[in-house]
Amino acid sequence: MESSSTDDPPPPFINFLPKTPSATSFYEMPRERRLKLLVAANGPKEVAYAQTIAVRLSKEPKITVKVVVDELTHRLAQEFPCFANRSLHPPSLSIETDYFNGAPKRDGSTAKSTGAGGHSIPNCQSNREIDCAQRRAFELVDWADLLVLAPIDADNLGRMMAGIADTLLLEVLRSWDASKRILLVPGMSTHMWENPVTKRQISKLHRKWYWVRVLPPILWHYNAPPPSGDAAGNSAASTPESAIRAHSQQQEQQQQQSKRVVQWSGFAELIGIIKNHADLLSLGHDVDIAALNGGRAFAPDSGFSSAGSKKRLPPEIWSMILEYTGDWELAAALDVFTKLPMPTHYGWRRQPSHPDDPLQVFMHELEWTLLTAQTDKICQKLSEAPATIHDLSALAIKLIFKFSLTDVLTYVEAHCPLVFRNFDGKTVPTKASAYFGKTEILDWWVRSPSFLEKQYDAEALDGASKNGYVHVLEWWRRSGLPLKYTEAALEQASAKGHVRVLEWWREASLASPPGVVLKPGRALICAAQYGRVDVIRWWEESGVNGGHQDAICKVASRWGQVEVLELWRELRGDDKMVFNHQVLVEATMYSHLAVLDWWKGYAHGTLPRMNGRRAKQVEYRTMDIEEALEDALGDPAAVRRWWATNGLNLGLGTSEWMKARYL
Missing domain, CATH: 1.20.5 (Single alpha-helices involved in coiled-coils or other helix-helix interfaces)
Structure with missing residues (x-):
């Protein structure tokens, strides 16, 4: 990257930087979200396709797989959580007729329902089994992020569109969350595929079933x-x-x-779409909030580029700032020289990974064009898109969100409408709210005709609370849309130390008309675990009952938070501290010598402002401490020396080990 020829301030798009303070430490970094993929197929021969897809994706670190098929194979049962597709009808109480000879069946065999193609699906044998299968369908729908039907035959396709739910698979389809996508691969004969009924069904899927994406079919014929x-x-x-x-x-x-001849050319496309869904799901989890906020001071609206000021930073200072943030993409967009390496783990390449694939080449060029953050150039590049483009890469979506390129979104919506149809319905509001903090993107989303059904869940507000985006929370409050959130909102804000977020929630709960109910959950415990003394003080002084006060001493001892113990003593008073013998056991097991010293000082009245006055006794039992020493992490020798110095005697008789002793 060449250095900039001028020391001009950055362009206006740098306003994408967050507006609220935040800090991120190593042990608080979020784990990357994995795509929960449900692969399903119906038919005894078609199980091979489901198995091939599951095995192909089993080594992908961003994907976890479950399978539903008519007949389980040994490999599927060994490598994946898989479930047999069963009929939800109990066996008839009347004698079943053997259709081959007209006589009743008397061999005692398990009753089965006949599926498409003549294959049979085992029936549930009792109402209890039916309830179990229905519960499993509910759990699978709740668990999965994406459903792949590869393939679904003509019979089950018709049943699905008619709303029939008489098998486990059809129960899943009937109760599917329409905000999550289904990748549907029809599987049928060439004659069935050309039949007007099939064409009418596929047309209806395209027009009205917006959550279903129809992919190239698996077709077969006979020699x-x-x-x-x-x-x-x-x-x-x-x-x-x-x-x-x-x-x-x-x-x-x-x-x-x-002899059946099968034709299918869509396997590679299907795998690529699934991987892109996985990349989109994890999008934003790598955003470094602390680094982004570090650049807020040099945004144009902070005063450095105001009309009345001619102050400018020299290129060397810009290089130092951007190297400190570690943001290679921002440095490239600003054309500022840095020594940062290209982040290939994010998908950046100098050359396309598949030079022979026109679609891959175009996407590679589009990503580099997006890096300029110049709307005219980007729209010009999009006008050159191949007719077969139905998806944007996760990297392209990331740059659009990162630089708040709403005009680009409008262009894509007008000229490539299938791109947004193939999105998970919650992608835009979730990523803009929880990870990028982009109210500009939310303004575009709320007006977009592509998202008439405003699909979102609690992750949007929970994530905004976690990352300290008060301006995003305020946008949602003023949007008129229902506020969806869980206990995680206050818990994660407390763990991260976002007092401004906590104050926003408290004020929102007191506003008129009331519409926000505070859900403290385990917020106070989270604050104690991460040593957020300012948050703990806020909870005590805010008048909001966060609960779990009795667990503060134990949690702080477990995580080595001496400052929390001292603050809690200050807030509660020496004589009102609530704890038991576990505080010493936890500190011993995790080798927190500073915590042990604090409890010793508390027991002996040597802590600040105690003036030698002893408050409560700190109890322990020899047996508990010995077990903790055996399981101790860290440096057990140092902990053993501490206890040897402070009166622990491991040579006592068995009867003495259970007696209560005190520091």
Whole structure:
């Protein structure tokens, strides 16, 4: 990257930087979200496709797989959580008829329902099994982020569109969350595929079932039998040997005729779409809030580029700032020289990974064009998109969100509408709120005709609270949309130390008309775990009952938070501290010598402002401490020395080990 030729301030798009303070430490970094993929297929032969997809994706670190098929294979059962597709009808109380000979079945075999193609699906044998299957369908729908039907046959396709739910798979489809996408691969004969009924069904899926994406079908046909000549016609007048030979020829012809030829060219496309969904799901989890906020001071609206000021930073200072933030993408967009390496783990490449694929080449060029953050150039590049483009890469979406390129989103919506249809319905509001803090993107989303059904969940507000985006929380409050959130909002804000977020929630709960109910959850415990003394003080002084006060001493001892213990003593008073013998056990097991010293000082009245006055006794039992020493982490030798110095005697008799002792 070449250095900038001028020391001009950055362009206006740098306003994407967060507006609220935040800090991120190593042990608080979020874990990357994994795509929960449910792979399903129906039919005894089609299970091979589901198995191939599951095995192909099993080594992807961003994907976890579960499978639903008609017949379980040994490999599927060994490698994946998989479930047999079962009929939800109990066996009939009447005697089942054997359709081959017209006689009742009396062999005691398990009743089965006949599926498409003549294969059978086991019935549930009792109402209890039906309830179990329905509960499993509910859990799978709740668990999965993406459903892949590869393939679904004509019979089940029709049943799905009619709303029938008489098997486990159809129950899943009937109760599917429409904010999550389904990748549907039809599987049927070439004649079925060309039938007007199928065309009408596929057309309806495209027009009304917006959560279903139809992919290239798996088609099959049968080989035509070879000419039989006069063998069959002359067999009746021939010798017995000729009749036998003719019968053998007929059998061979039937075998040749029954050979099924399958055609499917969409496997690679399907795998690529699934991987892109996984990348989109994890999008934003790598955003360094602390680094982004570090650049807020040099945003134009902070005063450095005001009309009345001619102050400018030299290029060397810009280089130092951007190297400190570690943001290679921002440095490239600003054309500022840095020594930062290209982040290939984010997908950046100098050359496209597949130079022979026009779509891959275009996406590679689009990503580099997006890096300029110049709307005109980006829209010009999008106008050159291949007709087959239906998805944008996760990296492209990231740059659009990062630089708040709402005009680009409008262009994509007008000229590539399938891109947003193939999105998970919650992608835009969730990423803009929880990870990028972009109210500009939210303003675009709320007005977009592509998202008439405003699909979002608690992750949007929970994530905004976690990352300290007060301006995003305020946007949601003023949007008029229902506020969806869980206890995680206040818990994560407390763990991160976002007092401004906590204050926003408190004020929102007191506003008129009331519409926000505070959900403290375990927020106070989270603050104690991460040593957020300012948050703990806020909870005590805010008048909001966060609960779990009795657990503060134990949690602080477990995590080595001496400052929390001292603050809690200050807030509660020496005589009102609530704790038990576990505070010493936890500190011993995790080798927190500073915590042990603090409890010793508390017990002996040597802490600040105690003036030698002892408050409560700090109890322990020799047996508990010995077990903690055996399981101790860190430096057990140092902890053993501490206890040896402070009166622990491991040579006592068995009866003495259970007695309560005090520091």
